[in-house]
Amino acid sequence: MHLREILFAILGVHITGIHSDSVLDEIWHEWMRLNGKTYPGRVSEIKHKQTWERNYLRVLEHNTEKDSLFRMELNFLADETFERTPMASAKLTKDTLRFQPESDLIVSFNDILLPDSWDWRTKKAVTHVENQGQLGDSQAFAAKECVESFNFIKTTDLLLASAAEMHDCCTATGFATETVFDCVHNIGGLCEDYYYPSTYGQCRNNSCTPLAKVSGGQRLPTGDEEAMKSAVYITPVLSLVDASQVSFQLYQEGIYSDPQCSNSTVNHALQVVGYGSLNGMDYWICRNSWGLYWGMNGYITIARNRRNMCGIASFSSYPV
Numbered sequence: 590m591h592l593r594e595i596l597f598a599i600l601g602v603h604i605t606g607i608h609s610d611s612v613l614d615e616i617w618h619e620w621m622r623l624n625g626k627t628y629p630g631r632v633s634e635i636k637h638k639q640t641w642e643r644n645y646l647r648v649l650e651h652n653t654e655k656d657s658l659f660r661m662e663l664n665f666l667a668d669e670t671f672e673r674t675p676m677a678s679a680k681l682t683k684d685t686l687r688f689q690p691e692s693d694l695i696v697s698f699n700d701i702l703l704p705d706s707w708d709w710r711t712k713k714a715v716t717h718v719e720n721q722g723q724l725g726d727s728q729a730f731a732a733k734e735c736v737e738s739f740n741f742i743k744t745t746d747l748l749l750a751s752a753a754e755m756h757d758c759c760t761a762t763g764f765a766t767e768t769v770f771d772c773v774h775n776i777g778g779l780c781e782d783y784y785y786p787s788t789y790g791q792c793r794n795n796s797c798t799p800l801a802k803v804s805g806g807q808r809l810p811t812g813d814e815e816a817m818k819s820a821v822y823i824t825p826v827l828s829l830v831d832a833s834q835v836s837f838q839l840y841q842e843g844i845y846s847d848p849q850c851s852n853s854t855v856n857h858a859l860q861v862v863g864y865g866s867l868n869g870m871d872y873w874i875c876r877n878s879w880g881l882y883w884g885m886n887g888y889i890t891i892a893r894n895r896r897n898m899c900g901i902a903s904f905s906s907y908p909v
């Protein structure tokens with residue numbers, strides 16, 4: 590199923606060459622087969638193949654760069670231009686918000702000695718990776734995941750909370766940060782996914798019994814990665830990032846950074862579940878909502894303490 594094998598074969602064996610058309614054609618068809626892709630017609634296929642070829646060259650070029658700390662791959666999004674990927678559907682404009690500095694915000698944490706690395710996955714405090722799919726609302730997923738983890742840390746009950754309810758009641762009107770958790774508080778908490786499986790287009794919080802509860806949300810000071818580290822140690826954090834680069838779309842593994850990434854204009858939400866360092870390079874462990882076949886089984890590690898890479902600490906908040 591994974592394209593990784595093919596890509597390694599391609600990039601490992603023919604590292605210098607760009608393939609002839611017929612070989613490229615073969616790889617294209619194999620890629621289509623592996624990713625279950627079909628197109629409504631010849632024109633549509635040609636269009637997607639052109640995008641795919643451009644991405645093929647980008648991946649090839651990136652993965653032969655010696656000093657890059659991450660790899661890219663021809664994943665299931667490789668035939669999509671950025672505008673057509675899930676994050677950038679009609680919601681992009683609404684989801685993109687300009688950065689309003691909140692640097693005077695002070696959040697004080699007790700003088701706890703923070704461990705050098707932390708990963709809530711090893712505490713079984715996170716549910717499985719989901720695919721935002723048709724809902725296309727990354728914030729609904731990342732925020733409800735933070736509610737799930739918070740609820741687990743408080744009660745030791747790991748519930749699968751409803752992203753549909755989160756969308757209907759709290760995130761459908763656009764991006765918010767800590768206010769999303771205030772909203773969850775106001776509607777009485779979130780129901781389990783099973784009891785609120787799909788959206789209604791309006792908040793129907795009275796149709797089910799809320800089980801995952803929070804008292805509200807706390808915003809973190811803009812760009813303060815030390816404060817965010819303390820917060821992540823308390824509970825996973827909701828973070829908005831600039832995911833608009835192709836390098837993000839086609840991320841495979843390693844510590845992600847991109848000099849083109851903005852730290853002030855964001856368009857995508859992630860759940861930050863931990864942090865660590867590898868060979869002196871610090872990173873954040875983040876859960877995406879593009880399914881298991883994206884990145885490292887649905888996760889990405891993003892450079893930490895590298896001037897707020899991709900805005901990872903620009904709009905972050907957590908439930909309290």
Ligand SMILES: *[C@@H]1O[C@H](CO)[C@@H](O)[C@H](O)[C@H]1NC(C)=O
Nearest residue numbers: 775776777778794795797799
């Ligand atoms: C649903 O939300 C409203 C506020 O919008 C709240 O007053 C009500 O208690 C909530 N219902 C439940 C079951 O929590």
Ligand SMILES: *[C@@H]1O[C@H](CO)[C@@H](O)[C@H](O)[C@H]1NC(C)=O
Nearest residue numbers: 811812813852853896897903
């Ligand atoms: C954003 O990046 C610039 C340049 O790297 C840096 O000077 C600035 O402090 C960063 N802003 C925040 C909020 O982290």
